[in-house]
Amino acid sequence: MRNRRKVVLITGVFPPGIGGMQNYYYNLSKFSKHDVTVVAPEYPGSAAFDEGQSFRIVRGSFLRDERTDVTSWLRLFKQVRRTMRGEDPDVTIYGYVLIGFIGLLLQVTTGRRYVISTHGMDMLMFRRFIGLNAIVKLILRKADGVLTNSHFTKKLVEEYGVDPRRIGIVNPGVERIYEKRPADMELIREHGLEGKYVILSVGRLVTRKGHDRVIASMPAVLQKIPNAVYVIVGDGPDRERLEQLTKAAGVADAVVFVGSVQGSERVNDYYNVSQQFIMVSRELEKGDAEGFGIVYLEAASAGVPVIAGRSGGASEAVLDGVTGLLVDPQSVDEIAAGIVRLANDAALRERLARAGYKRAKTEFQHDVLAEGFDRYIGRICALPALGAVRRRLSRESARENAR
Incomplete structure (x- = not known):
């Protein structure tokens, strides 16, 4: 690769830890053509995981259970x-x-030079705290670059006053394992899904994911759709509340x-036993x-309309009306209408699933996204390093004041 750069990624989450951010950083490191070294916390099994990688991983005990403290x-x-x-x-x-x-x-x-990698929620969670928000603003504005995962996140970064020329977008990618396959009959029998119209959610059980609104729409x-069943894959702090909601409804x-x-x-396997996917x-x-x-995009990659x-x-x-449907996540009526619309229109389901599958398998593969990452790193390294510029201006100012 021309202009191959040496990149160090500092992250508090990484495989064999499980999660979207873990996969995001792993696949950027794996598919990048730059010389990448990752600094990541230790996990059970991390030594065995690291052995087979094409890039260097430096493990440390600086985080425990992906949590931070003063030490x-x-x-x-x-x-x-x-x-x-x-x-x-x-x-x-820096991955946080x-x-x-x-x-x-x-x-x-x-x-x-340093670059901040952001994912959306981290650009919102500190705004209520004046002191922390001021620190976040300083870190972002002084950074040589800010890497974002979407246009939504990019807009949040711009609101902090960051130079748009230094902001890049690299979306998360889809693992190739997500694919259309015959339904697992053993899985269907395990959950009593024979003859059911399966509506699926996959994700951590937290309020923002909207499981509660889907449950409220089920009556x-x-x-x-009398044979509908809502299958929820995932766990989290909201589970007990959600279980109570199903009883109340x-x-x-x-x-x-x-x-x-x-x-x-x-x-x-769960994607492939479902007729539609939902996360509002x-x-x-x-x-x-x-x-x-x-x-x-995982669901789309498995051929499921979303x-x-x-x-x-x-x-x-999700491109509304092209690769899936968008609904008001606060409106129980609109959620129910969207579910019923998909269930009653086989042609629509097929059209959305086909377009979603094609998009997931072309635009959101890790090797394609890593090319965008590599171009962004090359662009940032070609710009003047802000730290060097500031030190030069400071020296010039000092000399001017001394005259």
């Missing part, structure tokens, strides 16, 4: 400095805006809580929002 910041700072001395990178990427403060410190003291859905028999499912292969995420007042929503909430970055993952 973890100091440990991470020491780890970053050691890595910088050994790698001497062209640019360092607040740990980017380390990048700011090193920029001021050594002139090193109206069952009036039109009188739909407990039509909602299946699967819990956590291990492995993409098994998740793909909404933005919450506390700054919780869906920055993109890769599950919509319904998403018209909120956050979901409208970029």
